[in-house]
Amino acid sequence: MEFKVNSKELEKLLSKIIPAVPTRTPMPILENFLFEVKDGLLTIYATDLEISLKSSLNIVSDENVEVVIPARLLNEIVKSLKETVIHFKFLPNNKINLLTDTGKYMISYLPADEFPEIASVDSEKGSGEINEFSINGVELRQAFDRGSFAMSKEEMRPAMMGTLFEFSKDGLRFVSTDGHRLVNLLKKNIVTSFSQQYVVPERAVSVLSKILDEKEVKIHLSKSYASFKLNDIELITRLISQKYPDYASVIPMENEFLLKVNTKDVHDSIKRMMLFSTTSTRRVKFSITKDMLNISAEDLDIGASGEEKVKCEYSGDELEIGFNSSYVNDMLSHLSGEEQIIFKLHSPTKAVLINPVKEKENEELIMLLMPVRLNT
């Protein structure tokens, strides 16, 4: 058994697949690639049992082969080579020779049947409908960028450890929340014939964010799996089966006090106030008057405090409200493209909404942030 492949083409392929290889796992077999050579097509798979990546490449081979190869070692070897032809030659003792013009390398392989089965959307065909839609890769990545920071890291509420894809007559809505903050982004231009909710796990979102480009992405959704077909690579992910919390019910409607500020001014101030907010609470205080937002923080542990004035336009009752400065910082980092934003408030204990002043075409973005108590 043998085949030949150009080192740079293989390097490109491996670099796309390696994000699915887990860094720490109780199952060492997952630290491998599955190589499948079939009729001159080399397909490489990797999986962590939650997500899988696969991609293919035409190569020179007379035989069909299926083997399992150490992922990181192979990736490092191939990355370190100059452009050359690599001749993979399988030896009987579970060894592979990799031969190049100037070098000869030997690594071990395992039989293919030790590798877990790669799930697919098609395998579920019997058990319900498969929905499909398309979206531009950059648009999808931007949607993830807006909200992925707000996904929960707490295993207690599994649904919140993913991003909600909600299809309705309004369009496609992306929702992420950890209970303290929530990002709700509606893409009105994504129109589908079905109405449905799917929860895509954090790892799929983060790996997709790395590999999405300006090409169209074709997405298939079954009850338990989603497949994202990019130009030259497919990501398959398990979906989170728990029901997503009723996000709409937590978005307040009565927030009538409007605070308009320059995004960068507030963000710069928040970054400085983070130096003064107590490490345990990270609390920062907004004291809001008609034309001046006063931001302050105090770290009793080190006896330091800070306060700053930021110009604003405010219509509402004078108000003092506390926030976790890290959370405000996260929000503003993901709004840094917006020149001005509006905080919509009601009282020191009610959720606050944050919007860009200028909405993007076909887009509706609402961020929500829970305040923290000031008198503790």
Added chain:
Amino acid sequence: MEFKVNSKELEKLLSKIIPAVPTRTPMPILENFLFEVKDGLLTIYATDLEISLKSSLNIVSDENVEVVIPARLLNEIVKSLKETVIHFKFLPNNKINLLTDTGKYMISYLPADEFPEIASVDSEKGSGEINEFSINGVELRQAFDRGSFAMSKEEMRPAMMGTLFEFSKDGLRFVSTDGHRLVNLLKKNIVTSFSQQYVVPERAVSVLSKILDEKEVKIHLSKSYASFKLNDIELITRLISQKYPDYASVIPMENEFLLKVNTKDVHDSIKRMMLFSTTSTRRVKFSITKDMLNISAEDLDIGASGEEKVKCEYSGDELEIGFNSSYVNDMLSHLSGEEQIIFKLHSPTKAVLINPVKEKENEELIMLLMPVRLNT
């Protein structure tokens, strides 16, 4: 008590001094700057008791002040400000107000007498001669770059945890070694009237490497301290009092087998072989014949091996010799500016010398590397 200072000027000053502030220390006082305002001159000190840095700035002040201020917090605050005037105002309760156009910050300070005394070369005037010489900052940094990696990290032999400065009629010699490898660089253009050995600790070398620029450096050496006066900053370091080992006696004279290779070719090959060398030994094997250097490695733990051919010119008996691949990699990284290098060998158990084929003007560079046994 109060003074005013431009935020960007203070930022520049703090960024130079902060490298001397230890990141972990059993003495929290060392995590502070000493601020000394005297007749309109602000001088800032930091020390970890081994090295000290000091630098000054003219400011607006009517009074003289000496206080101790949290180093990292102040540095972060000042870095985060736009260009503005900072008004330092000392309050009676050991607090300082920092006032700017838009912000008001409060931090704590401590009285100056809690800060350890900063050593100086002058303070030793009574106890022996003070030698002095000058060197261009870039030249000194390049000398450190060549050899600093070879200094020992083992506390067992304190002298080897520094770099030897040896002044003699030949010039200034820099020597670093950890017993496995040695770098010996002679700068023939540094001529002094004195002959003496000084051992400068690793931390001084590494901090100097960060702050040296193309300006001249004035260096004063007493028995226990060295002072490096740069354009706008002074570093004072304790010298290592233990005698430096007799490096000259370990440099072999009889290495008559000469192996000339292209530096990058060998280095690229070594980097690949590091993927195959056993993690515990890191061993790589050189098999040398007249016109071909065969480099190979084997990792029995993971059942992988590699071998590569690199063209060479060799005059000597055919030879097999083993090295620690990390050490070879370190050496070659610090010779990457040299197109061709020569390995001078004698036998598989004797130290090997490595030289650039083309010496720089006024410079003599010898690197030495101990081989490792092949038959274990």
